[in-house]
Amino acid sequence: MNRVLLLVLLLITQGCASISKERCEAEQWDVVGKEASLSGIEYEEGKGLMVSCSSIGAEVSEREYKKGYQEGLSEYCQLGRASWFGLRGKVYNPNICPRNRTLKGSDPFNAVLAVKGKHDGYCEVNP
Numbered sequence: 001m002n003r004v005l006l007l008v009l010l011l012i013t014q015g016c017a018s019i020s021k022e023r024c025e026a027e028q029w030d031v032v033g034k035e036a037s038l039s040g041i042e043y044e045e046g047k048g049l050m051v052s053c054s055s056i057g058a059e060v061s062e063r064e065y066k067k068g069y070q071e072g073l074s075e076y077c078q079l080g081r082a083s084w085f086g087l088r089g090k091v092y093n094p095n096i097c098p099r100n101r102t103l104k105g106s107d108p109f110n111a112v113l114a115v116k117g118k119h120d121g122y123c124e125v126n127p
Helices: 003-014 021-026 029-038 048-055 062-076 079-087 108-115
Strands: none
Touching (some): 021 048, 029 048, 029 062
């Protein structure tokens, strides 16, 4: 489980009081942002730790979080990443990718077929 999801789960299960100001200020916000986007988490949803930390008076850097998030998107919004999610049966979230980076057929089904060479274009799957 990646660090961002673990931190969010800890916040939910233990409450904000368990986070110290020192720990929050030691956080590398660019890394938190990158891990959020690499996990397919929406930008605002991934800021949960930042919100919790700032609520206890810790200094946080949304600029660094955003920088890391954008860096992660450049890796996440690639066919290989969609394939990685699809091969593991995980949900790939193409909605976080900028419109100019959205993959044709970026759902896991199409990504896996493309990587396996069984499919070279978009194939709609009706729910």
